[in-house]
Amino acid sequence: MKRQPKSGESRFTFSHVGLAILERRSILLLGLLVAILFAFGTTTPRFLSYPMFRVITSQCAEIGLMGLGMGLAWMINGVDLSVNDTANLSALTAALTLKHFSSRGSVALGVLLLSYLIALLTGLLCGMLNGILIGYLDVPPILATLGGMTLYRGISIAVTSGRAVAGLPPQVAIVGRGTMFGVPVPFIIFLGIYAAMYLILNHTTFGFKARMVGINARAAYFSGINYRRVIMLVYVVSGLLSSLAGIIIMGRTRSVAYEYGTQVYIVFALLITNLAGVSAGHYGITAAVLATLTLQVLSTGFYSRFMTLPGGPFFNNFLWGLFLVAVLVFAQLLKRARAKE
Numbered sequence: 001m002k003r004q005p006k007s008g009e010s011r012f013t014f015s016h017v018g019l020a021i022l023e024r025r026s027i028l029l030l031g032l033l034v035a036i037l038f039a040f041g042t043t044t045p046r047f048l049s050y051p052m053f054r055v056i057t058s059q060c061a062e063i064g065l066m067g068l069g070m071g072l073a074w075m076i077n078g079v080d081l082s083v084n085d086t087a088n089l090s091a092l093t094a095a096l097t098l099k100h101f102s103s104r105g106s107v108a109l110g111v112l113l114l115s116y117l118i119a120l121l122t123g124l125l126c127g128m129l130n131g132i133l134i135g136y137l138d139v140p141p142i143l144a145t146l147g148g149m150t151l152y153r154g155i156s157i158a159v160t161s162g163r164a165v166a167g168l169p170p171q172v173a174i175v176g177r178g179t180m181f182g183v184p185v186p187f188i189i190f191l192g193i194y195a196a197m198y199l200i201l202n203h204t205t206f207g208f209k210a211r212m213v214g215i216n217a218r219a220a221y222f223s224g225i226n227y228r229r230v231i232m233l234v235y236v237v238s239g240l241l242s243s244l245a246g247i248i249i250m251g252r253t254r255s256v257a258y259e260y261g262t263q264v265y266i267v268f269a270l271l272i273t274n275l276a277g278v279s280a281g282h283y284g285i286t287a288a289v290l291a292t293l294t295l296q297v298l299s300t301g302f303y304s305r306f307m308t309l310p311g312g313p314f315f316n317n318f319l320w321g322l323f324l325v326a327v328l329v330f331a332q333l334l335k336r337a338r339a340k341e
Contacts, residue, residue, distance in 0.1 A: 025277040025287035040301035060296035061186035065245040067272030069238030075283040076214040078141035082148040084265040086126040087246035089152040094119035095256040127239020135231030156258035164257040176251020215281035
């Protein structure tokens with residue numbers, strides 16, 4: 001006679017194992033990344049080569065930094081739709097500083113560092129404005145950051161009259177195109193930020209407070225946590241990460257434009273948060289980095305495979321849309337499976 005499990009006794013099934021594996025997003029994303037690399041490596045000439053490695057790791061830093069900021073906001077039940085325009089506005093302030101102090105197309109190291117500092121300060125102020133609206137004035141995050149996005153883009157258009165600021169000194173390319181021991185500088189910066197955020201989120205009181213605010217802001221308040229200040233700091237960090245992304249973009253292109261990456265990068269940032277499984281009070285930072293790499297490999301692979309073919313743009317957009325829908329469906333199915341446990 002088969003023994004029935006007693007009350008409160010857990011029953012081990014393969015569905016439990018499958019759900020446990022799926023919830024380990026890092027393992028799942030690493031497997032997906034390897035599968036995508038194998039697929040494109042066997043179907044696309046020279047995909048698994050050093051030049052393609054440089055392209056992928058250089059460009060993933062831009063979307064990755066914005067995605068990390070978006071994930072922070074998502075973790076506290078918020079969103080930051082202004083990440084792209086914060087990056088562009090920060091890069092613009094840096095570019096104007098370089099233009100003002102450059103001499104015969106060259107700038108001193110001190111001026112270059114000053115321009116980066118001004119860009120970071122711009123990102124800090126943008127994040128602070130978002131934080132004040134959301135944390136202290138209780139404006140819904142989607143409305144506050146949508147308003148911020150429009151404001152920052154409007155400032156960029158007004159200052160430049162809608163024209164790109166090009167011809168920046170060659171020194172800016174060190175951050176955007178330089179390498180160190182064969183590894184692109186943007187990717188090294190991205191990994192450094194990842195390491196710092198991992199430590200902050202998992203081994204500091206700020207990380208603990210941010211998770212508590214994400215789980216239940218009211219309960220956190222009654223526990224003595226100043227949730228408004230935590231919200232402010234989260235959006236300030238998001239603004240700083242976006243400004244750093246803007247610096248990298250400026251270095252890679254040696255130019256600044258108000259419309260650079262508009263909408264596309266926001267979609268990428270949202271995809272990163274969904275792929276990484278970011279939720280209220282939970283932020284798998286390693287999964288977010290792997291999600292960034294996965295998306296960048298897909299983007300580069302789709303472009304290499306389809307953009308040179310007739311109808312390539314259609315297939316590129318179609319596959320991206322299909323992938324986006326698949327991510328959303330997967331996230332919803334996983335949420336329902338978790339609710340049944």
